[in-house]
Amino acid sequence: MCDFLTEFVANIFPPYFMEGKNKKIFNKKVFQFVKFNRFEMFTRITLLDGFLPDKISWLKYSSKTSNAQYFKNENKFVLWRLLRWLFEEVIVSLLRCFFYCTER
16 A cells, blocks of 8 residues: 555656655655554654755755755745645545545
C-alpha cells in the first residue's frame, strides 16, 4: 500500500519534487501515515521533522544573509502547507478509492 502511494506521488509530481534524502523521508512519512490509528495525526513539527528544505531545488532562493532566515521560515511554511495538502487530500483520497478504509 505504501509503495503504491509513493509511486503514485512520484508519477504525478515532477522528478525534482523530492530528491535524495528528502524522498526517503517522504516515503517514511507515508509509511507512518498509513500505520496511524483512528485519532492519530501529523503535527506540523512531526511532519516537517527530517526534511531539508534547503536541499529542495524548487525552494532555492538567493538573498542577503540578513534576509536568509525569513526565506528559510517561508520555505518551511510552504513545504508544510504542500505536504499537509498532499497527505490530507491526495493520499487520503487514494486510500479511500483503492483500499478498504473506515472514516479515518
